[in-house]
Amino acid sequence: MKEKFLIEIANEYGSPIYVYDAKIISAQYRRLVSSFSKIKSLKICYAAKALSNISILSFIRSLGAGLDTVSIQEVKLGVEAGFDPDSIIYTPNGVSLDEIEEVSSMGVRINIDNLSLLEQFGAKHPNKPVCIRINPHIMAGGNSKISVGHIDSKFGISVHQIPHILRIVKNTQMKINGIHMHTGSDILDIDVFLNASEILFETAKNFKNLEFIDFGSGFKVPYFDGDVETNIEELGLKLTQKFKSFSKQYGREIELVFEPGKFLVSQAGYFIAKVNVIKQTTSTVFAQLDTGFNHLLRPMLYGSHHEIENISNPNGKKRFYSVVGYICETDTFGNNRKISEISEGDYLLFKNCGAYCYNMSSNYNSRYRPAEVFLLDNKSYLIRKRETIKDILRNQIKIEIPDKK
Numbered sequence: 001m002k003e004k005f006l007i008e009i010a011n012e013y014g015s016p017i018y019v020y021d022a023k024i025i026s027a028q029y030r031r032l033v034s035s036f037s038k039i040k041s042l043k044i045c046y047a048a049k050a051l052s053n054i055s056i057l058s059f060i061r062s063l064g065a066g067l068d069t070v071s072i073q074e075v076k077l078g079v080e081a082g083f084d085p086d087s088i089i090y091t092p093n094g095v096s097l098d099e100i101e102e103v104s105s106m107g108v109r110i111n112i113d114n115l116s117l118l119e120q121f122g123a124k125h126p127n128k129p130v131c132i133r134i135n136p137h138i139m140a141g142g143n144s145k146i147s148v149g150h151i152d153s154k155f156g157i158s159v160h161q162i163p164h165i166l167r168i169v170k171n172t173q174m175k176i177n178g179i180h181m182h183t184g185s186d187i188l189d190i191d192v193f194l195n196a197s198e199i200l201f202e203t204a205k206n207f208k209n210l211e212f213i214d215f216g217s218g219f220k221v222p223y224f225d226g227d228v229e230t231n232i233e234e235l236g237l238k239l240t241q242k243f244k245s246f247s248k249q250y251g252r253e254i255e256l257v258f259e260p261g262k263f264l265v266s267q268a269g270y271f272i273a274k275v276n277v278i279k280q281t282t283s284t285v286f287a288q289l290d291t292g293f294n295h296l297l298r299p300m301l302y303g304s305h306h307e308i309e310n311i312s313n314p315n316g317k318k319r320f321y322s323v324v325g326y327i328c329e330t331d332t333f334g335n336n337r338k339i340s341e342i343s344e345g346d347y348l349l350f351k352n353c354g355a356y357c358y359n360m361s362s363n364y365n366s367r368y369r370p371a372e373v374f375l376l377d378n379k380s381y382l383i384r385k386r387e388t389i390k391d392i393l394r395n396q397i398k399i400e401i402p403d404k405k
Contacts (some may be wrong), residue, residue, distance in 0.1 A: 003311035003312075003314050003349075006019065006270065006272060006311055006347070006349060007311060007312065007347055009272070009373055009380055010272045010274070010347050012380075013371050013373055013380075013382060013386075014370075014371060014386055015272060015273055015274040015290055015347065015370075016271065016272060016273040016274070016289070016290055016291040016295055016370045017271075017272050017370050017371050017372070017373060017386075018269060018270070018271055018272075018353060018357065018358050018370060018371070018372045018373070019269070019270045019271075019272065019372075019373045019374075019375065019380075020051070020053075020056060020265070020268050020269050020270075020354055020372070020373070020374050020375065021268045021269075021270075021375045022059055022268070022374065022375060022376040022377075023268075023375075024267050024268035025056075025059065025060065025063075025264055025265055025268045025354075026063060028260075028263055028264045028265075028267070028268070029044065029060070029063045029064075029065065029264055031232060032044060032232060032258065032260060032263065032264075034236075035232045035233050035235065035236030035237075036236045036239075036240060036256065036258075037236075038240050038244075039240060039243065039253075039256050040253055041253065041254065041255040041256065042255070042256050042257075042258075043066055043087075043212070043255055043256070043257045043258075044064070044065045044066065044257075044258055044260065045065060045066035045067055045068040045087075045088075045089055045214075045257055045258070045259045046060045046065045046066070046067055046068060046259070046260065046261065046264055047068040047217065047259045047260060047261030047262075048067055048068060048069050048070075048074040048077065048078060048261075049069075049070055049074065049261060049356075049359065050261030050262055050264070050265050050266075050354070050355040050356055050359070051261075051265045051269070051354055051355060051356075051357075051358065051359060052074060052077055052359055053358070053372055053374075053383050053384055054077060054080060054081050054383075055374055055381070055383040056265070056374065056383070057077060057078060057081035057083070058081045058082055059374070059376070060264065061081060061082050061083050066083065066087035066088060066089065066257075067081075067083045067087065067088045067089070068088075068089050068091065068259035068261070069088055069089070069090050069091070069108075070090075070091055070092055070093065071092065071095075072090075072099050072102060072103050075088055075090055075103055075106065075108055079106070085106050085107035085108045086107055086108070086109065088108045088109065089108070089109040089111055089131065089214070089257070089259075090103045090108045090109065090110055090111060091111040091113070091131075091133060091180065091182075092111075092113075093113060093154060093155055094114075094154070097117060097120050097121065100112070100117065100121060101121070101124075101125070104121075104125065104128055109129075109131060109177075109178070110128065110129075110130050110131065111130075111131040111132070111133050111178070111180050111214070112130055112131070112132060112133065113132075113133035113135075113155055113156045113157055114157065115157055115161060115164055115165070115168065118130070118132065118157070118165065118168055118174075119168045119171075119172065121174075122168060122169070122171075122172030122173075122174030123172050125174075126172050126173045126174045126175070127175065128174075128175070129175045129176070129177035129178075129211075130174060130175065130176055130177065130178075131176070131177060131178030131179065131180050131212075131214065132157060132165060132176060132178070132179055132180065133155070133156045133157065133180045133181065133182070134156055134157060134158075134159055134179060134180065134181050134199070134200060134203055135153055135155060135156030135157060135158050135159060135181070136156075136159050136181055136183065136196040136199040136200065137158065137159060137160075138183055138192060138195060138196040138199070155182070156181065156182075159199055159203065162203060162206065165206075166206060169207075175209065176207045176209070176210065177209070177210060177211045177212070178210060178211060178212045178213065178214055178257075179200055179203055179204045179207065179210060179213050179214070180213075180214035180215075180216065180257075181196060181199075181200050181214070181215060181216055182215075182216025182217065182218065182259070183196050183216065183218060186218065186220040187218045187219055187220055187230050188220060188228060188230070190230065190231060190234060190235045190238065193215075193218075193235065193239075194235075194238055194239060194242065197215065197239060197242055197243075198242070200213060200215070201213075201242070201243075201246040204246070204250070205249070205250065210250075210254050211254055211255060212254055212255035212256070212257050213243075213254060213255070213256060213257065214257040214258075214259065215239075215256070215257065215258055215259075216258070216259050217258050217259045217260040217261065217262075217263060218262075219232060219235075219260060219262070219263040221262060221263060221266045221267055221352065222267075223304070223305045223306065223307065223351075223352050224305060224307050230263075232263075243256055261355055261356075262354075262355040262356070265354035265355050266352045266353075266354045266355040267351075267352055267354065268354040269352065269353040269354020269355065269357060270349055270350065270351060270353055271291075271295070271296055271306075271349070271350040271353035271357060272311070272347050272348070272349055272350075273289040273290055273291040273295075273347070273348055273350070274289065274290045274345065274346070274347055274348075275287050275288070275289055275290075275342055275343070275344050275345060275346045275347075275348060276288050276289060276290050276326065276344065277344060278342060278343070278344055284322050284336075285319065285320065285321050285322070286321065286322050286323075286324050287321045287322070287323045287324070287339075287342045287348070288324055288325070288326060289323065289324070289325055289326065289333075289348065290326060291325050291326065291370070292325025292326050292327030292329075292331040292364075292365070292367070293325060293327055293329070293331040293364070294325075294327055294361060294362050294363065294364040294365060294367050294369075295325075295357075295358075295361050295367075295369070295370055296333065296350065296353065296357055296361075297357075297360045297361070297362075298356060298357060298360065299332070299333050299334065300330075300331060300332070301360070305334075306333065306334070306350045306351055306352055306353060307350070307351040307352070308323055308333065308334055308337055308339055308348055308349070308350055308351075309339065309340070309348065309349045309351070310339050310340040310341070310342050310346055310347075310348055310349075311346075311347050311348070311349045312343075312345075312346035312347050313340045313341055313342070313343070313346060314340055315340065316340035316341040317340070317341050318338045318339065318340060318341070319338070319339065319340075319341050319342070320336045320337065320338055320339075321336075321337055321339050321342060322334065322335050322336060322337070323337055323339075323348065327364060327365055327367075328365060329364075333350070358370075358372060358384075363387075363392060366392055368386060368387035368388065368389075368391065368392070369386070369387045369391075370386055371384055371385055371386040372384035
């Protein structure tokens with residue numbers, strides 16, 4: 001994307017700011033669909049937790065996607081964005097039975113990952129179809145902090161507890177319409193994912209009336225030049241073969257579902273911040289920005305790498321900087337990064353900021369959340385206003401405090 005255009009956006013809408021490119025989202029969606037083109041019934045359900053702005057949800061719905069949600073609030077956002085309830089799957093963790101029942105009453109697909117809740121829901125609502133989330137005990141992600149398929153994970157029902165699931169289903173006479181797994185993010189080795197698929201296929205054979213099998217997602221995208229990524233095309237070929245083999249054994253081909261979040265939106269997102277101060281210490285040159293981990297938490301929370309470019313001086317001489325924020329905590333975005341020479345007032349661009357960035361933002365230090373802009377058909381659209389002090393105070397209640405002097 002041209003540096004001048006991004007600077008114009010930052011000047012028009014203010015800094016810091018998130019910018020999302022519809023062309024990249026669309027290209028990633030088409031790439032995934034193309035990789036599984038030989039599957040008769042394929043459904044892509046976008047993982048709303050990655051980026052839940054209602055305009056982004058509406059755009060992804062227009063591509064033909066369904067929606068993967070993890071909370072009743074995401075379900076309501078999805079409905080508001082125009083998704084049909086039956087195209088939404090709800091996969092919560094650790095929520096109450098009341099929330100599951102409320103979502104179920106909306107006509108949304110329910111995915112349960114807890115034996116206790118499965119039994120309670122089945123006993124009360126035996127005629128409501130339910131999907132079951134299995135933990136295959138395979139860690140397909142490249143980072144232990146974002147892997148959810150290991151044996152100590154709080155997510156899913158252990159594959160070793162299949163007999164318990166079958167007992168509950170038999171006793172309640174509940175209807176199971178789907179089997180689901182999600183092993184974690186940043187899948188590097190597709191063979192590990194394929195091994196997990198074998199476990200899911202074997203589990204599925206226990207249920208004769210399935211409508212779909214859901215493989216979750218976790219596909220890795222590149223974060224810098226030369227970075228490894230999930231080979232979606234190869235995965236498509238190999239998993240399609242396994243799925244067709246399973247279908248023959250099962251007696252019919254059911255729907256195959258994926259739930260990509262990061263894969264669709266990560267590379268489509270940019271975060272732009274302005275340099276407030278250049279600070280030279282005895283050993284380090286700091287570029288201090290008008291933002292912090294209140295706006296971009298992933299580098300501090302996960303150690304995630306985001307490429308940083310100086311779009312105000314893209315061809316300048318490279319120097320080493322530690323890029324930090326203005327929060328009264330340690331909020332380092334990158335140590336000793338080689339970046340084109342930075343001056344106060346320059347705009348720095350962070351790449352791969354479409355997923356889990358704005359959605360993790362906060363009002364820490366009573367700072368405002370930034371604006372969001374969507375680039376669609378060569379035009380820029382403001383899709384979320386920058387917050388003001390009124391937003392900070394909106395739900396606070398000031399009580400009368402007697403003067404203690």
